[in-house]
Amino acid sequence: MKDIATGLQHIGIPTNDIAETIAFYEKLGFTIALRTENKEAKEQVAFLLLGNLMIETSENRQAAMCSGAVDHIAIDVKDIEAALSFVNERNLNNLNDCIHFLPFWENGVRFFKIEGPNKEILEFSQIGLKPIFT
Structure with missing residues (x-):
């Protein structure tokens, strides 16, 4: 994985009110890097940037509203395919996920998710490649 991963891409934070969340982070100095809609999930999405820290917030009306x-x-x-192979070879794909595509950013984003030992979700994400359909 050390040859595939380049670092932290973003932290995903669900929200019940995207306008309130954006306003809060803007007061902290974040700017909107991208605002869009995940049409499949019917969610408003914003990527907020401060230096090299990116937060993805999505209005899914299911935010836990608690610490953590x-x-x-x-x-x-x-290389999203290499990352998925790496995870599969080590039997870490415990969500049996596959590579998904969303039309975010200029050329989209491809990603998959696994679950860590503490129920944390780890998303492996590659920005900038159009989907490959077979």
């Missing part, structure tokens, strides 16, 4: 309510930690990878 981070939805996922996304690891940036340069």
